Amino acid sequence: MQLALIGCGSIFDAAQTAWPRLGNKCGLDVAQYDLQTLPLASTDTIAADVTAFLAGMDPAKVRVFAAVDYNALNHARLDAYACARLRGFKCATLIHPDAMVEPDVQLGENCWIGAGAIVSSGVRIGNNAFIATGARIDANVQIGNNAWIGPGAALGNNARIGTHSIVGADVKIAANVTLGLHCVIDVPGAYATSLPDGTFIDPLFAFPVHIFGSTVRSAG
Amino acid sequence: MLSRMPPQAYIDQGWFERERELFFKPLWQFIGLKTMLSQHNAFITRTLCGLPIVVQNFNGELRAFENLCVHRQNPVQTLANGVRPLVCSYHGWGYGQDGAPDNIPFEAEAFRYPPEERACLHLRRFALETIGNLVFINLSSNPIPIGEQFGADFLTSIQECSDAFDGEVMLTTFKMQANWKLAYENLRDAHHPRYVHARSLYQKVKFEVNIDEAGLAAFKNLGDSALNDRGTTTSRLRSFSNGGPDTPMKEVLPFSWHDNVERYGNKNWYYNWLAFPNLHIASGGGYSFIIEHHIPVSPDRTDMMVHYVTAKKKRRYAASPAVLHAHMMGAERVLREDIDVMQNIQKQLHPGAPSARLGDYEFANGSIERWYLDVMEGKIAL
Numbered sequence: 001m002q003l004a005l006i007g008c009g010s011i012f013d014a015a016q017t018a019w020p021r022l023g024n025k026c027g028l029d030v031a032q033y034d035l036q037t038l039p040l041a042s043t044d045t046i047a048a049d050v051t052a053f054l055a056g057m058d059p060a061k062v063r064v065f066a067a068v069d070y071n072a073l074n075h076a077r078l079d080a081y082a083c084a085r086l087r088g089f090k091c092a093t094l095i096h097p098d099a100m101v102e103p104d105v106q107l108g109e110n111c112w113i114g115a116g117a118i119v120s121s122g123v124r125i126g127n128n129a130f131i132a133t134g135a136r137i138d139a140n141v142q143i144g145n146n147a148w149i150g151p152g153a154a155l156g157n158n159a160r161i162g163t164h165s166i167v168g169a170d171v172k173i174a175a176n177v178t179l180g181l182h183c184v185i186d187v188p189g190a191y192a193t194s195l196p197d198g199t200f201i202d203p204l205f206a207f208p209v210h211i212f213g214s215t216v217r218s219a220g
Numbered sequence: 221m222l223s224r225m226p227p228q229a230y231i232d233q234g235w236f237e238r239e240r241e242l243f244f245k246p247l248w249q250f251i252g253l254k255t256m257l258s259q260h261n262a263f264i265t266r267t268l269c270g271l272p273i274v275v276q277n278f279n280g281e282l283r284a285f286e287n288l289c290v291h292r293q294n295p296v297q298t299l300a301n302g303v304r305p306l307v308c309s310y311h312g313w314g315y316g317q318d319g320a321p322d323n324i325p326f327e328a329e330a331f332r333y334p335p336e337e338r339a340c341l342h343l344r345r346f347a348l349e350t351i352g353n354l355v356f357i358n359l360s361s362n363p364i365p366i367g368e369q370f371g372a373d374f375l376t377s378i379q380e381c382s383d384a385f386d387g388e389v390m391l392t393t394f395k396m397q398a399n400w401k402l403a404y405e406n407l408r409d410a411h412h413p414r415y416v417h418a419r420s421l422y423q424k425v426k427f428e429v430n431i432d433e434a435g436l437a438a439f440k441n442l443g444d445s446a447l448n449d450r451g452t453t454t455s456r457l458r459s460f461s462n463g464g465p466d467t468p469m470k471e472v473l474p475f476s477w478h479d480n481v482e483r484y485g486n487k488n489w490y491y492n493w494l495a496f497p498n499l500h501i502a503s504g505g506g507y508s509f510i511i512e513h514h515i516p517v518s519p520d521r522t523d524m525m526v527h528y529v530t531a532k533k534k535r536r537y538a539a540s541p542a543v544l545h546a547h548m549m550g551a552e553r554v555l556r557e558d559i560d561v562m563q564n565i566q567k568q569l570h571p572g573a574p575s576a577r578l579g580d581y582e583f584a585n586g587s588i589e590r591w592y593l594d595v596m597e598g599k600i601a602l
Contacts (some may be wrong), residue, residue, distance in 0.1 A: 073541060182545075200392075206393075207550065212388070
């Protein structure tokens with residue numbers, strides 16, 4: 001069996017480095033897999049690159065891990081993940097050996113739990129969601145598909161993170177707070193207020209950026 | 221040529237207040253996008269000329285009012301945007317589309333207004349016009365027809381371009397520590413991008429200085445002659461707003477999302493619309509649009525409200541928020557470059573600062589300042 005590690009950025013590097021130490025916390029016994037890597041220079045043509053890489057591979061013998069950071073609000077990673085799934089490949093979820101994940105946590109596929117991350121009981125994480133190094137996810141948190149939780153971020157009990165949202169490094173979300181779809185918080189600090197869909201809190205902008213009239217609702 | 225604008229026009233509080241009364245209040249001003257007001261009870265609130273304004277949709281009809289409840293002057297709508305009936309949250313007064321209260325809870329028991337006083341209760345209403353997807357209001361009690369300010373050709377042009385806007389809108393505000401006039405002067409200066417935006421916008425669009433010799437000659441022939449009849453006044457005003465294809469682009473990079481939108485036009489051009497006094501619309505290739513509204517707050521403060529939209533969607537696609545986000549990040553860089561320059565200019569201005577020396581290519585700004593000063597000096601009025 002092979003694991004095709006495709007992507008670029010911090011998680012790609014971390015997964016490649018940690019590969020020999022990855023165990024079978026998520027049912028993937030790495031000892032039975034050979035690692036094949038496709039490092040990408042950029043995500044500009046990611047669908048075409050993934051398609052070309054997987055062209056000669058047998059979906060029955062290969063698992064894929066699409067490892068891209070939060071480029072384009074996680075859509076670049078979704079492109080790679082969807083490309084593999086549409087071609088019949090199953091995607092692996094990888095948990096760093098130094099992460100702490102309670103046994104009842106529900107994890108989707110193509111997820112990453114980084115070194116030092118703590119994922120508490122009752123947490124549900126959708127497909128293609130990445131939890132970076134040292135993040136703390138408290139009990140009963142729900143994280144939607146294609147989300148990104150940055151290094152050192154913390155999500156309080158029962159917090160809900162919408163599909164495609166980005167919680168940046170060192171951002172602390174209080175208990176019971178909800179972030180809508182396509183939200184970005186990339187200014188470190190504590191946030192105790194829920195945000196509607198399409199809200200961007202970014203160091204480039206003195207005031208939050210909002211999207212109005214969005215017609216896109218995808219399952220979280 | 222020596223600019224006639226005194227430094228006081230950019231820094232003086234008294235000048236700023238006179239400017240609101242003589243210049244802004246008689247003019248039509250952009251206030252928002254119609255697509256953000258598309259459903260019954262949708263509203264936006266803005267502050268223009270120091271007045272709190274609410275624009276509200278009543279069963280498809282847009283109305284603009286002063287956003288102050290006539291009972292205790294509480295803002296009727298408290299958010300910048302939303303969907304909510306026009307009801308004051310302080311004592312529950314509700315208002316209808318004529319601006320009169322259509323519901324005063326406990327009116328008979330608690331308020332007991334005499335009929336003649338009750339009949340006078342209504343929100344102050346302002347004139348409103350929609351041109352395509354653009355909503356304009358006028359704060360004057362006797363507004364000029366909007367066609368006298370912008371002209372038929374320009375109105376048609378901005379109607380066509382704004383009809384191409386998609387309904388998904390990204391909105392933010394940049395705070396600029398500079399006078400609003402520096403923004404319109406900068407936008408009419410085609411010579412600055414090669415220096416200020418050398419590593420950003422100018423890489424894609426090679427703006428060039430093209431002098432309209434006939435227009436320049438006409439401007440120079442104005443001399444000091446009195447031009448105070450109404451026809452000439454509005455004719456000059458209309459000449460300050462223009463737009464359409466501006467400069468050919470080196471290339472318009474194809475992105476997969478382009479297939480999901482109905483492109484405006486078919487030219488690989490940078491489009492530019494300047495609606496005098498303080499609205500700017502631009503588009504690179506007709507796939508997306510930036511709508512900048514420069515709202516004066518004080519002599520040295522301007523809120524730059526920026527809307528970003530793609531062209532109208534042919535079909536929904538999941539990555540549309542990411543497309544808007546990427547565009548706003550790109551626009552932020554260019555806007556920040558402009559804002560930095562304008563803030564530097566503002567910081568150095570003082571009552572005795574020398575006037576600007578305009579080159580021939582800046583005759584459009586010279587022409588505007590001549591008209592503007594005629595208004596401010598009371599030589600002409602709208």
